[in-house]
Amino acid sequence: MTGFSWDWQFALQILPQLLQGLQFTLEATFFGSLLAFVLGLVWAVIRLAEVPIFSQAIRLVVEFLRGTPLLLQLYFLFYVFPNYGITIPALQTGIIGLGLYYSAYASEVYRAGIEGVPRGQWEASLVLGLPLRRMWGRVVVPQAMRFATPVLGNFVISMFKESAILSTITVLEVIGQANIIGAATARYIEPFTLAGLIFLAISYPASRVIRLVEARLSG
């Protein structure tokens, strides 16, 4: 009945290996978020600017990214692209996959944020004669970010958790490591429980922080 009783010593023994996995989880989350936020902004600006052809093309890309499973997109990047001579290491593939997928959602958040700035704010800037740079930088963007910041913050937490999916393309992040330990020792309860606790130990405080930021921004 070894698999059903908690073994503290075993748990302590495997912790370093899981934390090693955490490093990849955090890396994927950090660079994935960065990519998502930057690309999302690019998509949003191109769509709002209504650049002919470009805007429609971006819309198709965004629809594709939102309308197909992340897992499928990762499989394409990791298993299909090498057939065409494009081979990217697993972690980088994961970062690109997560970044692209979330950029589609981020672009909607930026768009909603910018469109949510009341018309009166644009008109006040215009009649005061504020230069365009100030109008965007000091009036529109700060008000759009007030709406977007907490939403984007929650995206980071989602991505942090969903990065577990990268284990399916051989990235040895937390879940990947837990899987390996389980397979090698035939003990799954400790590695998966610890993996869960590691995620919780980060995502719970992070979501509290976002709630605080949200309260501050709306106050």
Added chain:
Amino acid sequence: MGDSEVAELAANPPSTVDTVLTMHDVTIAYGERVVVDSLNLAVKPAEKVAIIGPSGSGKTTVLRLAIGLERPSAGSILIDGRYMWHIERAGVLVPAGERQARRARRPVGMVFQQFNLFPHMTARQNLTEPLIHVLSLGKEEANHRATDLLSRVGLATHLDHRPAQMSGGQQQRVAIARSLALRPKLMLFDEVTSALDPELVGEVLQVIRELAHTTSMAMILVTHEISFAADIADRVIVLDHGKIVEEGPPSIVLREPRSPRTQQFLRAILER
């Protein structure tokens, strides 16, 4: 604009002698709906004009046209001798774009029904933002002028309050101070008390009344406050369906109106 119209305007330039605003045959239509219909309007420096009329008569649109927030479908608008949407090239009027409008609207200020203060800035920052970035004042001078103006509208104690921490009346007074900061030659007031609770209307009207009596700025007010209009306006314009149905000194237009439309409108207002 067709060639014939260009020629006509050139042949028949509106009289711009000593006016801060001239609208010449201005029409604006959205699809089939004509909101302002061949309007001619000239406002002299220091003149105080009140525009009244039923809702949907085009009053607000006239103000938005005067500051270039709307572009007319036909006609021309001059601000202080400069065309809003045209440039004169060899004596001929040629349509121009937003860049020209940006320059032309500089001497005009506008106070909105909904205040439109920047919510993430303090009262003082709402004023210093345009002072520094439109008038290119130094930070210290901008601060000084902002403080001075906010004191003049009775808000010396609210310099560092944000809009959300102020009453509607206080916010509207900040908005008035913000417009004044740029020292406009023409100020537009668009139903500035309509969004206020009744007990806050007085403090805002008092500020405007004082401005009207102490400055040489021209003003156009769109208002439903008939007695206020009678008090400060040199001229009252009654608008209906985008056309002027009656205009003249308040003593005549508001007390012995000739147009049945005006009589009907005033009766409706008084019975409220």
